[in-house]
Amino acid sequence: MDTKTPSRVEFLQGTLDLLILRTLLAGPTHGHAVAKHIRRTSEEVLHVETGSLYPALHRLEAKGWIAASWELSDKGKRARYYRLTPLGRKKLIKEQTKWEAFARAMGSLLNPPDPAGQ
């Protein structure tokens, strides 16, 4: 467990990173597709601002969790495709586990079990 309490920015960044990594688990895609995927899969709840998406993608690339290359898209145009690296995959599992623990904790806090035990 992290002993450091992440700041708000870091926390949000961390969330975005997790979403990107999860999206890329399915296979390599380009930036625009990642944004669309997140939007669709979250049923339009989570809108990723493009302004944060690209910096996040580049940051993840700098850290070595994802790798990028220029490919031809299915429409025949050149696009920058990102894919998960083995390091990124490990990070994804770790972060996902942490997130699920967090979600469970939130859940028990918000819906405490009935003291009567029904």
Added chain:
Amino acid sequence: MIFLFRKLGWLLRRRGREAELEEELRSHLDEETEEGQAAGLSREEAARRAHLELGNVTLLKEDTRATWSWRLWDELVRDVRSAAGLLSRDIRVSIVILCTLALGISANTAVFSTVHGVLLKPLPMPNADRLVLINETRLPEFPEFPTASGNFLAWQQQSASFENMAALVNQRLTLLEEGKPESLEGALVTASFFPTVGIKLVLGRVFSPDEDHPGKSDVVVVSARLWARRFRSDPNIIGRVVNIDSRLRSVIGVAAIDLEDTDLWVPMAFDVAAQDNHGGHDLITFGLLKRGTSIEAAATDLKGIARQLEASHPDTNQGWSVLLTPMRELVVGDVRPMLLLLWGVVSLVLLIMCANIANLLLIRSISRRRDVAIRLAIGATRLQIMRQLLAESVSLALVGGGAGILLAYGEIRLLNTFGGDVLPSTVHLQLIDWVFTAVISVVTGILFGLIPAIESTKPDLTESLKDGSRSASIGLRRRRLRSALVVAEVSLSLVLLIGAGLMVRSFLKLSFVNPGFNAENVLLAELTLPEKYPQPDDARRFIDRTLEEISTLPGVTAAAVSHVPPFRGGDVRGVLFEGQPAPAHDEFLTVSHAAVSPEYFDAMEIPLKRGRVFTKQDRAGSTRVTIVSETFAARFFPGEEAIGKRISPTVGTESFREIVGIVGDTKRYGLAAETMEQVYEPIDQIPFPYMTFVVKTSTNPMLLAQGIESRIQSVDRDQPVVALRPLHQMVEESKTPSRITMLCLAVFAGVALLIAATGLYGVIAYSVSQRAREIGLRMALGADRTHLLQLVLREGVFLTAVGLVVGVSGAYGLTRLLQAWLFQTSATDPATYVGISAILAVVSLLACYVPARRALGVDPVVALRSE
């Protein structure tokens, strides 16, 4: 670690990234637009929405760029870039600074490389760190004396501190191979020599202990060098029989050793007499310490044995002890003090240089005062700005260092060329020297950058921001600082100059020493007669015939012979006086002894003071005669006439010789050495198998070298001549160490003076420019020019005076360290101190005068208008 590499890789591809990001964003926009269109929007509407969706592109790009960068590196690069910009702006000053840096750093690198290459280089023998030289010693007359064989054998048997011990005698041996005689450096060694010293065997084997006995010792080991040169690296050399000194020996091995020039090793083969010899000292002895045994422990051990020998052999060993010296000390011991002196000198020069540059930077920083103040005002920390300023000065220093190391290559070349005789090995620039240059450049940069950096960032914001501010407090503080720096420069230079002056004076004194003979046009030819000449008569005949042959050569004015070389060579003996009781063994008076032919004094132009020189009548069989030097007569026969008295320069068989003449003293052991009492005998009465022919010529002696050699060989075809050298050259070469040290010190002192002078010039020039208005005003009001000059110069004179005082006091304390090098000159020689101070004063005043004069030449109106 990998993180670092990745970051670096990223940094390098940054420009490409910008273009990529552009393209990426454009393709994003295209996608978004197309989707919009697919959803039914018009192209323009879709495009508009896409742009809106993208948001603030600038901010996006900024954020993305932020993920690419590494802050620390970025700032460093920016600092260096700004430094480069500043340098090119102020190009003249920068060039001066760079040149000074290159000079100072290159000198330091050159000296470091020499120190490290000579003093720290591992010796070429594998056991070198455990190898010690063992001398016998009897203070005070014989501090380091060769060993007597009987003593050596006693040590070998009884000592527990050494893994092995060996003895050696250097001897020139003549190799007669294919009819060509060649005189080579040889050595008689005990069989234990090779394992003790650890020589590498190339072929064959070394002596077995059996072969180290008389009668069984007809073997020889040759050097790899000789094997290649004379035997064409013949692989079948083992077993080959060669003629060495008319004795046939079988080659049993080929060995390689880098240190000496020895080419032939033959067994020492101690005989029975040698075992009992405790008084004839002719061996060089070494020991290989056992692992874990310290040299002090071994010394104690041997001293104990020596004391036992004193008790058991009182007539020979009374008062004799031992002295152990590590091998390394021998190789570098002579040259270490000189190198350390040089290092001290170049360090001082570096300090002077730093002070000078700091001064220049202080001046320059004044123009950036405003700049710095603004930055401080908007929130930059003092540390940040200092870091930038230091980065600038370190960059400057590194560039100077780069130029410096190139210069150092040239300096090392010079050092090798002129210092070849003094240094034990040649010096090369190695990797560690490059590292040293980088480090010292950084240190120098920090040294000279620190004061300006601190000074520039002192928080006096409001003052600095004011336009045209002539704040008293800042100005005063800076001026004091710069004055202090200049005083430091001047005094350090003075120290160096006085040191150099003392060395020059000492060298001049050395040059004017009268050696007692005339070295001009004298050729020396050394040779050793091999065992082919067993009887003294054989040697006599050889000498007579050779002298005859040489005298007939045209150009030869006089031909003579001496058994030891007339310079840098000598034979030391005890002396007995007829009518006086023989002194106890430890009180023997020692004198220098030489056996010479009658023409010797003529050829060497040694003046005859009283009596006569030897004649042809002084032969074997006639009355034994001797000639002594003036000092001998004065010391041993004070107030009386020495001629007619009888002395015996041999110990053991006392046969007295009559003194028939007194000649002038000669400096046989070196120009700086003390004059030793000298005794001469006719070589015919006491012929030795080794001799030096002394030939006086009418022209350049080297022209006759070949002729003389061929004359010698016409007497004996197989006789090689060891060395043919002009005496003049030998005497000159003996001055080389002093000459080199003096030259180095003089050069560095000169450089220091130059730097200090420019420093002084800079301070005065600046001070004058600051006071331009004031001066203009005064001139306009009709002030007398001379008066004005005095006013301006006052500061310069004051600084010079303070510098002189501090410098003289410093020199007084420091020059004591030089005393060891000084010949007939005191380290506090007043004439030198006064003279050098005067020179410095004149140069300094000149450096002040020039800018002052120029300032006064300016039109007062212009000066008044200046700001």
